[in-house]
Amino acid sequence: MALIRLIIFDDDNEYSFSLCNFLTHNFSETLLVNYYNNSYKIEDWIKKIEPDIILVCEKYYNQVCNQFKANLIILTTGTTKNEDLADVPSIYKYQDANRIAGSIINIYTKSNNIITQKKEKEAKTVAVYSAAGNTGKTSVAVGISTICSSLGMSVFYLNLELFSSASIFFCGNNDYSIADIIYYAKEKDNNLLSKITTMSCKDISSNIHYFKEANNAFEINEIQPQDIELIINTIKSSGLYDLIVIDMDSQLNDNTTAIFKITDEILCIFTNEEICLHKTQLFVESINKLSESFTQNTFLTHKLLYVANKVSKQALLSHKTFLNNKSLYSLPYDGKFNSLKKLIKSNGGPELFKNSVKDIAARYIK
Numbered sequence: 001m002a003l004i005r006l007i008i009f010d011d012d013n014e015y016s017f018s019l020c021n022f023l024t025h026n027f028s029e030t031l032l033v034n035y036y037n038n039s040y041k042i043e044d045w046i047k048k049i050e051p052d053i054i055l056v057c058e059k060y061y062n063q064v065c066n067q068f069k070a071n072l073i074i075l076t077t078g079t080t081k082n083e084d085l086a087d088v089p090s091i092y093k094y095q096d097a098n099r100i101a102g103s104i105i106n107i108y109t110k111s112n113n114i115i116t117q118k119k120e121k122e123a124k125t126v127a128v129y130s131a132a133g134n135t136g137k138t139s140v141a142v143g144i145s146t147i148c149s150s151l152g153m154s155v156f157y158l159n160l161e162l163f164s165s166a167s168i169f170f171c172g173n174n175d176y177s178i179a180d181i182i183y184y185a186k187e188k189d190n191n192l193l194s195k196i197t198t199m200s201c202k203d204i205s206s207n208i209h210y211f212k213e214a215n216n217a218f219e220i221n222e223i224q225p226q227d228i229e230l231i232i233n234t235i236k237s238s239g240l241y242d243l244i245v246i247d248m249d250s251q252l253n254d255n256t257t258a259i260f261k262i263t264d265e266i267l268c269i270f271t272n273e274e275i276c277l278h279k280t281q282l283f284v285e286s287i288n289k290l291s292e293s294f295t296q297n298t299f300l301t302h303k304l305l306y307v308a309n310k311v312s313k314q315a316l317l318s319h320k321t322f323l324n325n326k327s328l329y330s331l332p333y334d335g336k337f338n339s340l341k342k343l344i345k346s347n348g349g350p351e352l353f354k355n356s357v358k359d360i361a362a363r364y365i366k
Helices: 013-026 042-049 058-065 097-110 137-150 178-186 192-199 225-237 254-262 274-293 341-345 351-361
Strands: 004-009 031-035 053-056 072-076 090-092 124-129 155-159 243-247 265-270 304-311 328-332
Touching: 004 013, 004 042, 004 097, 013 031, 013 097, 031 097, 042 058, 053 058, 053 097, 058 072, 072 097, 090 097, 097 192, 124 137, 124 254, 137 155, 137 243, 137 265, 137 304, 137 351, 155 225, 178 192, 178 225, 192 225, 225 243, 225 254, 265 274, 328 351
Parallel strands: 004 031, 004 053, 053 072, 072 090, 124 243, 124 265, 155 243, 265 304, 304 328
Antiparallel strands: none
16 A cells, blocks of 8 residues: 655656656655656646655746645756745755655654554564574575565565675665664654655565665664564555565574564474584573563463474484474475575575475464
């Protein structure tokens, strides 16, 4: 569902068409865009669309102003300076279209317009965690996201690792990063939803939504549990997504437990290597103690689903000694699977890996 009705009035029809097409394709969750093509009188066009905001060139400004005064933005070439329009918000037309979209939404929200959305769907939220590195956690997270997206679900992949690898297998055009979202979450921005839809990317191959990683890892360190809860709950309650997959860092701290509390399910990934098994066992023991110590965490252990990855037929699954009868999936070892990019290009990875991840993904497919 589009949130803001926008009309573009510009005397360059080719430019108007291109901008309208870009905004419609990339910001359909936020903007419902029309452009003036001279087939209607301006006043009739405004009455027909009943816009929330208008982007207008100086040539048409006076005509539009007679019919519409609120949330009017000048689309300027920057070559002329009209002193009468000095107090009217303006946007330079020949800049990156993502920045134009961001400026439109920011001007709209700064005019005390709160963007709300009628909830259309309830997102399932899945956290993917590992107590150790090199377990294939990201492979599983991306695999689930890709499979669900390929079956028509709207998926948001949220990477909260200190050193994110999202750009390795996702490709989207946006100047913003997760650091910008963290900033607005800390500010308790009333229009965080609009910021999320504007600043997130959409992968051109899989249609998965995600945030670009921060340029500086220290920016991720600034995030607090309340910031994480606000970001996830805003994405979840937006009504835009069926599934949110959270690729977590391997630390066990307040941020980790905040994610665990608000997610519907937690996938704990581990391998049969001795160090990984040792760390996973310590994690299991820590979670059990946490659940016993705090009433609000009583059901935390019931959210956990354990996934043994890179399992060969000859491997001795020593993890059974500490997992007892807990829910468990096994992903077979595939020596040919050596590229994360194959996850996207083949809708989940090589057949052996993909078919195994499908069993997990089936839990979330509507």
